[in-house]
Amino acid sequence: MCLAIPMKVKTIDHTTAMAEVNNVDYEINISMMQGLKIGDYVIVHAGFAIEKLDEKEALKTLSIWKEIEEFSKNKNGL
Amino acid sequence: MNYIQEFRNPEISKIILHQIEEVSAQLERKINIMEICGGHTYAIFRFGINNVLPENINLISGPGCPVCVTSQSFIDEAIEYAKLPNVTLCTFGDLVRVPGSYSSLSREKSEGASIEICYSPMESLSLAMNSPGQEIIFLGIGFETTAPLTAALVLEAKSRGITNLSVLSAHKTMPRALYALLNSEMVKVDGLICPGHVSSVTGYSIYSEIVDNLQIPAVICGFEPNDILQTILMLVQQIRSDKAKIENQYSRGVKKEGNILAQKMMNRVFMPVTSYWRGIGNIPASGLEVAEEFNSFNARQKNSVAVPPERIIKGCICGEIMQGVKKPTDCQLFGTVCTPQDPQGACMVSSEGGCATYYKFRE
Numbered sequence: 001m002c003l004a005i006p007m008k009v010k011t012i013d014h015t016t017a018m019a020e021v022n023n024v025d026y027e028i029n030i031s032m033m034q035g036l037k038i039g040d041y042v043i044v045h046a047g048f049a050i051e052k053l054d055e056k057e058a059l060k061t062l063s064i065w066k067e068i069e070e071f072s073k074n075k076n077g078l
Numbered sequence: 079m080n081y082i083q084e085f086r087n088p089e090i091s092k093i094i095l096h097q098i099e100e101v102s103a104q105l106e107r108k109i110n111i112m113e114i115c116g117g118h119t120y121a122i123f124r125f126g127i128n129n130v131l132p133e134n135i136n137l138i139s140g141p142g143c144p145v146c147v148t149s150q151s152f153i154d155e156a157i158e159y160a161k162l163p164n165v166t167l168c169t170f171g172d173l174v175r176v177p178g179s180y181s182s183l184s185r186e187k188s189e190g191a192s193i194e195i196c197y198s199p200m201e202s203l204s205l206a207m208n209s210p211g212q213e214i215i216f217l218g219i220g221f222e223t224t225a226p227l228t229a230a231l232v233l234e235a236k237s238r239g240i241t242n243l244s245v246l247s248a249h250k251t252m253p254r255a256l257y258a259l260l261n262s263e264m265v266k267v268d269g270l271i272c273p274g275h276v277s278s279v280t281g282y283s284i285y286s287e288i289v290d291n292l293q294i295p296a297v298i299c300g301f302e303p304n305d306i307l308q309t310i311l312m313l314v315q316q317i318r319s320d321k322a323k324i325e326n327q328y329s330r331g332v333k334k335e336g337n338i339l340a341q342k343m344m345n346r347v348f349m350p351v352t353s354y355w356r357g358i359g360n361i362p363a364s365g366l367e368v369a370e371e372f373n374s375f376n377a378r379q380k381n382s383v384a385v386p387p388e389r390i391i392k393g394c395i396c397g398e399i400m401q402g403v404k405k406p407t408d409c410q411l412f413g414t415v416c417t418p419q420d421p422q423g424a425c426m427v428s429s430e431g432g433c434a435t436y437y438k439f440r441e
Contacts, residue, residue: 002144002223002275003117003430006081029200031230032340041081043278043331046170047198048227051278051337053081058330065090065304072093 004045006053009038019044081330085302094307095130101314102132110136110266111313112402114256115273116143116430117301123439125303127310135310138402139435141259141358142273144220144250145172145428146400149354151388152219152248153178157186158383159215159246165381166192166209167246168202169217172428175421179389199231206235206243215377218247218366222284223275225249225366226340229347232368232375244377249366250353252276253284258361260292265402269313270296271306274328279344281336285324293322300328347372356424357397394423399432406436413437 007019007026015031019042029048030036042049102109113119119139122128128137141147153176160167160183167183174183174195187193192212196202199216206214218228228245235243252273260267272285277298285296295316299309309327316323326332346369353365368376393411398404406412406425416422418434425431429438 002115002142002221002273004223004275004278008080029198029227029230031234032226032337032343034339041079043275045223045275046227047200048230050223050226050275050340051331051333054330054333055079058079058081058084061305061308061327061330062084065087065094065308068097069090069093072096 002045004043004050006041007044009036009040009042012036012038017049019049082302085300085304087304090304091307094304094311098135098307098311098314099132101311101318102134104318105134105314108134108136109268109314109317110138111269111271111310112138112140112267113271114140114142114252115271115276116146116428116432116435117275118142118271118273118299118306119432119435120430121301121303121306123435125306127303127306131310135314138265138267139399139432140402141255141355141400142221142252143400143425143428143431144224145176146396146424146431147250147355147358148173148176148219148248148424149356150177150179150390151354151385153182154180154388155383155385156183156217156246157181158385159377159381160186160191160193162381162383164211165213165215166194166205167215167217168194168196168205170219171195173217173219175427176424177391177422179386199227200234202243203231203235203240206240210242212242213380214243216243216245218245218249221250221252221273221276222279222344225251225348226279226337226344229343232347232372233343235375236372241374244375244380245368246377247348247367248353249348250355251350251364251366252280253287254364255355255358255361257287257292259358259401260288260294267294267402268317270294271309271313272296272298274298274300274331277328277332277336279337279340281332282324282326282334289322289324295322296324298324298326298328298332300331357400391422396423396425396433399425406433409433413440
């Protein structure tokens with residue numbers, strides 16, 4: 001039930017916003033968010049944005065995986 | 079980046095899995111890793127992670143499916159509220175099929191009770207505004223991920239001066255229940271896959287006691303397959319080096335301090351109370367009741383009902399399954415008397431209940 005999905009914020013109007021995932025727009029409540037901007041990605045649970053997704057952190061995770069991949073390739077002589 | 083596909087690259091999965099194999103081979107013993115959240119259980123089965131892990135890593139499902147831990151007597155209580163004149167219940171869809179002692183909300187609805195299914199708690203606000211003279215009761219279930227939403231609903235209703243909306247709360251909070259379960263030593267847990275979205279709200283602090291006092295490694299985890307694999311790798315590394323600390327694999331969605339605004343809303347509208355967890359029992363300070371300041375939004379303060387004595391479902395082992403002591407396939411009702419079409423216990427109802435997940439992905 002704690003299911004939540006990433007959505008991209010398209011418009012903001014006070015405590016509500018329109019956010020998009022898979023080319024479908026949804027109205028979401030953003031009363032628990034501070035400093036949200038158009039273009040931000042948020043985690044949406046039951047119609048509410050519960051947290052902003054941090055792009056820098058996401059890229060960091062992906063780069064760790066990239067490093068692991070490189071390390072593994074070198075180790076296996078690929 | 080759409081925050082989904084990038085975290086599902088199968089090439090990366092293979093490499094992380096290979097690393098898990100290397101590190102776990104050095105353990106020379108079998109370890110139990112508990113995924114607390116039902117969403118993780120579902121993802122583990124959906125992506126087949128359970129089938130590819132080394133043999134000495136045993137995954138156990140924990141008590142993190144809110145519908146599953148909601149007590150039978152809460153369903154009984156909600157049904158009594160649905161019987162009151164001029165009352166409409168508003169609930170998340172998962173809850174309506176959960177068997178109570180004598181009936182379910184879905185059966186009551188088919189027999190004429192006014193019960194509306196909503197996706198967001200805010201829908202009950204529109205319902206209240208459009209139904210003067212009708213009392214709308216929102217059934218508040220869920221953990222720290224969901225409780226702030228109910229809090230936001232109450233705050234919004236108050237600021238708009240709405241008088242025909244109230245909450246029947248069975249919200250639960252993780253820390254006390256998790257500590258009680260892990261401290262009971264009913265099941266030996268070597269590492270915890272911590273729920274990502276609960277943590278988005280709470281931050282790291284709710285795991286401190288588990289890590290410090292019980293010395294169990296804990297890693298906050300995202301919901302994509304490579305998130306889960308990396309979390310398992312981080313846990314196995316901690317176990318191998320005899321460490322117990324909180325790590326955050328899901329740093330893109332969880333800050334150390336959590337969502338302070340959501341916490342403030344939750345703490346303002348609710349107060350901690352003893353709560354009954356289905357199959358586990360009463361746990362002090364593990365539930366949330368609407369605080370006195372908001373009595374006019376508390377269904378129990380507005381109307382009282384007599385709840386019939388609870389009748390336990392014979393043969394159902396949901397309780398032991400949620401404590402990680404038994405697997406769904408250990409239950410004699412599983413797949414025969416109890417199926418998603420005709421569930422006997424709560425774990426078979428919710429899509430992220432252990433039994434429903436096992437049933438869907440059974441071989």
